[in-house]
Amino acid sequence: MLRAALGEAHVVGMVFAPPFAVALAEGAGRLAIALGCALLPTLAGAALAPRFPPQRDLRQIEALAVLVLLFVGVAALAAPAYVTLGMPPVDAAFESVSAITSTGLTVATGTMEWPLAGHALRAWMQWCGGFAIAVAGVALILGPGAAARGAASTMGRAGLPDRDLRTSTRRQARALLVAYVVLTVAAVAVFLPLFPSWWEAIAVALSAVSTGGFTPRPDSLASYSRAAQAAVMLVSLAAAFSLLFYVKLRRDGLRGALFGTNAAAMLAFALGASGLAALLHLALSGSPAQALDSLLNTLSGVTTAGFSVAPVDAAPPLLALLLAVMVVGGGAGSTAGGIKLERALTFARAVRVALLRLRVPAEAVTPLMANGERMPEQRIVATLAVVALYAASALAVWLAMLAGGVPALAALFDTVSALSTVGLSAGAAGPDLAWPLKLVLIAAMLLGRLEFLALIAVLAPATWAPDRG
16 A cells, blocks of 8 residues: 555645745745645655555555545645645644645635745645546556456546546546646636736636635635636536546537536536526525526535635525535536535435335336446445435534534534535634634545545554454
């Protein structure tokens, strides 16, 4: 396992190299030193990696352990950099975890006074967390092999179906990375004329493509133009599709890409939920401008991007709708969080089958189907496990927040936001939150980004107990 982690030291180094270069160019000395100290261990690891090559095929649990180690390691290495930006240690850890998990919850203050390198660090960490580690990381760590396929399946990877694989898993990851980079470049090109400065356009583009939610301004997107707000939400929606959509788009055309991936279902879900939110707000307030705010905020919740164009609406129907879409989140194989649209659809299909079985003879064969094929038992079990762990984690975090004196509704909203790596807040998460509760939300963000099973399995003592059989 440690050999596999060493083999990915250069990937971790890429998280810190660009912000370090910006800090040096800008003359942000303390931040450059902190980032340089984070970069040194990765350079040492990359130098040692050829001497300690990993085994050809890791066990699935070892693969997941490496993934967890990379996330936690990057967050720990980056935390001192946030301290140099004026944040207390716990706040720095919170900001670092929120960045690498592409969540977007923040406890930072005075961000407009940060050096440019501080914004580059947050945005680049989100970009890396959104894809390079969370999605491609599984393939890059493992390479070809059964463990790679199993771990990627557990993590809801964005891979090509087995019948489409003509080369190694590494080449597959590179194809997805190309799609991710092209989407990022397109976002930057669209944002440049819409934002007041070039660096804000780039920072927000990196966050939007990773469905991360950080912006340089403390009011998120509220002080930007409507055109900029709409563009950010559309890019976030594009990033909530499986990255396979963009691979298939070139090969199979628009129709093949839409219906050969989760893009069509995700598009219908996102537009339906945000349109419903706008209609509800229009009925409640009669204000078209506020209805548009609600539409954009709900779209941000669906994609788990976490940007906001106005404060979260406190009207119960709208808040309930926003909570529901945050729980579901984006599509599998995207940078979005949540339990994933596919798992929600699996539950809907299970309800339909249960109702069907009440009407048909007992001997009738009524399997659970998806896309015209019988759903494998492994997928059903994994879906049940993730949803059950999501619910149990949400209850535990919510109770901890309530015990800490946070109002019930704000506590529930920010709990779901952390677990689904959304970043929208109803006011609970912030610099004034008690430090033990910040630690609770840190754990929630890691659980949500690692899709529960990975982190819990790695931390469980039984996982590492010697086999006595």
